[in-house]
Amino acid sequence: MLVRKSTAVWQGSLKDGKGRMSLGSGAFDGAYSFGSRFENGAGTNPEELIGAAHAGCFSMALSGVLTQAGFPPREVATEARVALDKGPEGFSIMRSDLVTEADVPGIDAGLFARLAEEAKKGCPVSRALKGVEISLQAKLVSRG
Numbered sequence: 001m002l003v004r005k006s007t008a009v010w011q012g013s014l015k016d017g018k019g020r021m022s023l024g025s026g027a028f029d030g031a032y033s034f035g036s037r038f039e040n041g042a043g044t045n046p047e048e049l050i051g052a053a054h055a056g057c058f059s060m061a062l063s064g065v066l067t068q069a070g071f072p073p074r075e076v077a078t079e080a081r082v083a084l085d086k087g088p089e090g091f092s093i094m095r096s097d098l099v100t101e102a103d104v105p106g107i108d109a110g111l112f113a114r115l116a117e118e119a120k121k122g123c124p125v126s127r128a129l130k131g132v133e134i135s136l137q138a139k140l141v142s143r144g
Contacts, residue, residue: 006049008032021049037084038091047093050129051080054096057125062138065115065122066104074103075143095133103143112140 005024011017015034021044022029035041055078066073078100085094098120104112116138120126126134 021046047082047084050093050125051082051096054082054098054123054125054129055080057123058098058100058119061123061126062100062102062116062119065119066102066107066112069107069111069115071104071107071111071115074105076100076102093129093132095135096129097135097137099137101139101141103141107140109140113138 006022007024008019008021010019018031018033020029020031031043032045033041033043036043037045037047058080059076059078062076062078063073066076078098081097081099083094083097084091086092087094100116102112102116107115116136120134120136
């Protein structure tokens, strides 16, 4: 079993405090605050990091299912839009919208759409977000 770690340190009250989040690999270390999470302030936030994880996982999963089907992609580019909203029980991640463009020589649009849905369901981050609505817009493109 692979175990990955990240850390977060928060100092101060919720609204006036500040924090730092770091990936265990050292690839990212960034500040976050009430403003970066609940407003449009500078810094990162947990939802943005979940989005990066979801986009990265889905891109790899789609590449894998395409390759397994005999259509190795030239490129898969994915954006994940993670929505945080306040409900009756407080703030919750409500959904993650995946928007992907893939350059896949020789595949038809119908098969591509089916394989993209398969990748969405099989991606480990999608499975971890099981209680969250996940949408997918998948588009074939040709980047030459």
